[in-house]
Amino acid sequence: MMIRGTPRWLEISLLALWLVVNESLAPHHWLLGLLFAAPIAYLTRKLRPRMARPRRFGLALLLCWHVLWDVVRSNLAVGGIILGTIRQQPKIGFLQIPLELRDPHGLAVLAIIITATPGTAFANHDPNSNVLTLHVLDLQDEATWLHTIKHRYERPLMEIFE
Amino acid sequence: MNVAAMPPWLALPAAILLIAGGLLALIGSLGLLRLNSFYARIHAPTMGNTLGAGCVLIASMLTSSAVAERPVIHELLITVFLLLTSPVTTMLLMRAALFRSDHEYQGESEGEGEGEGEAP
Numbered sequence: 001m002m003i004r005g006t007p008r009w010l011e012i013s014l015l016a017l018w019l020v021v022n023e024s025l026a027p028h029h030w031l032l033g034l035l036f037a038a039p040i041a042y043l044t045r046k047l048r049p050r051m052a053r054p055r056r057f058g059l060a061l062l063l064c065w066h067v068l069w070d071v072v073r074s075n076l077a078v079g080g081i082i083l084g085t086i087r088q089q090p091k092i093g094f095l096q097i098p099l100e101l102r103d104p105h106g107l108a109v110l111a112i113i114i115t116a117t118p119g120t121a122f123a124n125h126d127p128n129s130n131v132l133t134l135h136v137l138d139l140q141d142e143a144t145w146l147h148t149i150k151h152r153y154e155r156p157l158m159e160i161f162e
Numbered sequence: 163m164n165v166a167a168m169p170p171w172l173a174l175p176a177a178i179l180l181i182a183g184g185l186l187a188l189i190g191s192l193g194l195l196r197l198n199s200f201y202a203r204i205h206a207p208t209m210g211n212t213l214g215a216g217c218v219l220i221a222s223m224l225t226s227s228a229v230a231e232r233p234v235i236h237e238l239l240i241t242v243f244l245l246l247t248s249p250v251t252t253m254l255l256m257r258a259a260l261f262r263s264d265h266e267y268q269g270e271s272e273g274e275g276e277g278e279g280e281a282p
Contacts, residue, residue: 017239071213071216079189079209085196089202090197092202118206120205121204122253122256123257124260135201
């Protein structure tokens with residue numbers, strides 16, 4: 001499944017999805033999965049002609065692990081903040097982060113990571129100045145958030161997608 | 163295998179995960195009640211969506227694998243779909259709130275003036 005040296009990730013992931021849904025690696029499921037994946041990928045390709053070219057899958061796995069860990073940690077942190085509202089409301093605020101990442105797929109993944117982590121939510125991205133605006137529930141020290149986004153998420157995403 | 167015949171070393175972690183998932187979702191919903199501004203409340207339900215759902219799904223994988231006596235991994239797909247869809251609604255709400263730039267928002271020192279100039 002290669003086109004001009006680029007693997008067709010959409011077909012591959014749809015086929016994988018089909019196989020997981022059916023919980024089977026039998027030949028007829030491969031065939032049905034291909035019959036399902038190929039037309040959908042063909043029809044949707046016109047909606048988004050620009051294809052992602054992810055590289056460095058080891059780094060991607062490491063990033064997934066970091067995100068998973070951060071999600072667990074921030075869940076506990078946000079839980080603590082909510083239970084602490086009896087005493088005081090959290091200090092909320094917006095945070096602006098200048099980005100170097102330009103690839104639209106990388107930016108989409110960054111937005112998903114930020115929004116999926118409790119305590120931070122994607123607010124805006126200005127494509128001209130490439131500045132990301134976040135909303136943070138617990139804005140104690142901006143430098144830590146900035147460092148986390150820039151080094152923990154943005155750097156690996158740049159290496160994966162650019 | 164029957165659910166009642168599940169070995170304790172499997173039933174116990176599944177039960178703990180279910181309770182943890184339920185508690186996380188409950189605290190997340192409590193946040194909707196307790197937090198006093200829209201921008202703070204937007205963070206609360208993410209708890210039930212991420213770790214809360216994750217705990218319940220792992221518990222489900224454990225019990226259904228034990229009952230079916232083979233590995234059941236459907237639940238991974240639910241995780242993937244939650245991860246892809248729930249940020250969309252959060253961003254939609256966030257953008258709508260910023261677009262309306264309501265009173266709570268203007269009261270913020272940090273985000274003063276951000277509501278302007280970003281209407282598409």
